[in-house]
Amino acid sequence: MKHVAPLRYGVIFKKAFCKPEIFTALTKAVLDIDIEIDTVETEKPFKPAIGKVDCRFDLFAEDKKNRLVIDIQHDRSSDHYHRFMYYHLMAIAEQTAKAENYRPALTVFTIVVLTGSDKHQVDMSSVDFDPKTRQGKALGEIPHKLVYLAPHYMGEDTPEPLRQWLRAIEDTLDETVDETTYADPQILNVFDEIEQDLVSPVERAKMFEEYNQEELRQTQFEQGLKLGALNKEREIARSMLADGMELARITHLTGLSEAEIISLRE
Numbered sequence: 001m002k003h004v005a006p007l008r009y010g011v012i013f014k015k016a017f018c019k020p021e022i023f024t025a026l027t028k029a030v031l032d033i034d035i036e037i038d039t040v041e042t043e044k045p046f047k048p049a050i051g052k053v054d055c056r057f058d059l060f061a062e063d064k065k066n067r068l069v070i071d072i073q074h075d076r077s078s079d080h081y082h083r084f085m086y087y088h089l090m091a092i093a094e095q096t097a098k099a100e101n102y103r104p105a106l107t108v109f110t111i112v113v114l115t116g117s118d119k120h121q122v123d124m125s126s127v128d129f130d131p132k133t134r135q136g137k138a139l140g141e142i143p144h145k146l147v148y149l150a151p152h153y154m155g156e157d158t159p160e161p162l163r164q165w166l167r168a169i170e171d172t173l174d175e176t177v178d179e180t181t182y183a184d185p186q187i188l189n190v191f192d193e194i195e196q197d198l199v200s201p202v203e204r205a206k207m208f209e210e211y212n213q214e215e216l217r218q219t220q221f222e223q224g225l226k227l228g229a230l231n232k233e234r235e236i237a238r239s240m241l242a243d244g245m246e247l248a249r250i251t252h253l254t255g256l257s258e259a260e261i262i263s264l265r266e
Contacts, residue, residue, distance in 0.1 A: 002179050003196045007172045008115040010058055011206040014042045016193045017059050017070060025186035027068055029161045030111055030124075030147055035068060037061045044069075050090045057087065067091060067106040070113070081148065084112045085127070088146045107143045114150045115169065123154045123166060234264060241265050 005012045017023050018040045027035055044060035059070040069091055088110040095104040127146040130138045151166040158166060161184060168187045171177045172194065179191050192198075199207075233254045240250045241264065250261050 002177050002191055004172050004175060004177055004191055005194045005196055005199050005203075005207065006175055007169050007194065009207045009210050011203050011210065012194050012199070013113070014058055015199075015203060016190045018042050019189065019193065020061070022186050022189055022193070023059065023061055023068075023070065025184070026070070026165055027109075027111070029165045030149065031109055031145070033066065033109075035061075035066055036063045037068075046090065046094050050094050051086075053086065053090075055087050055090045057091075062106060065107070067095075067108045069108065069110045080112065080114060084110060084148075085146060088127075088144070092144060104144075109144070110146045112146070112148045113169065114148060115152075115173065117152060118150045120150075121153045122150060123158045124149055124162070234260075237261050237264055 005015075007013050007016065017026065020037050020040055023040045024035055024037060027033065039061065041060040042058060044057040046055055049055070057069050061068050069087070088108060091108045091110065092104055095106060096102055125148045128138075129142045129144045129146075131141055132138055149162075149166060151170040154163055154166040154170065164182065164184055164187060168177070168182060168190060172191075175196070177191055179188055182188060182191075233256055237250050237254050237256055237260075240253070241261070247258055247261060250256070251258055254261075
């Protein structure tokens, strides 16, 4: 067994997948394409910025044939599908230097890894930008592709070797992995890179910062739910008051105090 830092944290994900050989192996497992890269950029911005949002890709690499973007999303947010669609489109738009030619020089593939829960509960989903005929036949004009991965929902029918990579990512989330159950050398390299004893003080501090931000967002989310429920009860109480219902009955049905109901009436 090996103790590792969980890949739910962006700083740890970038630590592992900024290695070109690991980046290349994951890309092969997801897209079934071979790429040749020398470096992987982290926190890649576009300069000048495209549009009104400062897009920054956690991991970014390109070769002579493909532009490849891998990003990590582990926030408890509801907009990750839309957010990374925007990032994907910006990576395409950034290549258009002038109006005479709108065909990008490089194909853009975006891979989003969702290490949290997702309402759709599927291991992999994708957006194919190629136009289709009415019969569903692709025209072969636009090769760009956006892929969402959710390791938590992998199953026995998840194809190999993608299933091994999703299982490896999911395994790290409890901070312990059994490396003897994996044969892929690049997955084993991931475990070596994120071994807890090798996490630097700076990286550990960033982990705590991410954890605190996630806890804050979760707290705000829960408070919002409670406030919404309270406001709903108040609206019900107002309706009951308008109907002339007795105070004790309203208190029993809504759970609100008599003092609060009186304040609503006033």
